[in-house]
Amino acid sequence: MTVFAMEEPRIPKTKKVRQSCSATKSMLIVFFDIRGIVHHEFAPESQTVNAGFYYNVLRHLREDIWRKRPKLWRVGIWLLHDDNTPSHQVLVTRQFLTHNSIITLPHTPYSPDLAPCDFFLFLKTKLQLKGHCFDKVEKIQWESQNVLGIL
Numbered sequence: 001m002t003v004f005a006m007e008e009p010r011i012p013k014t015k016k017v018r019q020s021c022s023a024t025k026s027m028l029i030v031f032f033d034i035r036g037i038v039h040h041e042f043a044p045e046s047q048t049v050n051a052g053f054y055y056n057v058l059r060h061l062r063e064d065i066w067r068k069r070p071k072l073w074r075v076g077i078w079l080l081h082d083d084n085t086p087s088h089q090v091l092v093t094r095q096f097l098t099h100n101s102i103i104t105l106p107h108t109p110y111s112p113d114l115a116p117c118d119f120f121l122f123l124k125t126k127l128q129l130k131g132h133c134f135d136k137v138e139k140i141q142w143e144s145q146n147v148l149g150i151l
Helices: 051-068 070-075 091-099 116-129 137-148
Strands: 027-033 036-043 079-082 103-106
Touching: 027 051, 027 137, 036 051, 036 137, 051 070, 051 091, 116 137
Parallel strands: 079 103
Antiparallel strands: 027 036
């Protein structure tokens, strides 16, 4: 006697469509400490964060620490928690950090731990801006700064 097993017909899974309000994007670079945001700047549209660009960002950061956190500047006890992106690891960046006695605390590679900005910046910004559609870069930048209390 032969028994045949009948397979149930496969029903394809329904695909969820994810709505994208716009293709407008803006990259915000933020440095913060326990007292709040020390320095922020928006990368120009279609700007790649390479060593030259990051070098200028670090120069602006130093100026803002000098202005906004003079005690830390005088004592020289501030640390830069650095992620492991290539622009942060190139020779010109390392030389700048060494020349200016900036101590870096690297983020452990392949660590399952989230960086502090994942809690402080991204979550707060995502919750506040969720569902909003922006048609201009300036509007995105203004709203982002407003949410983070930079304005």
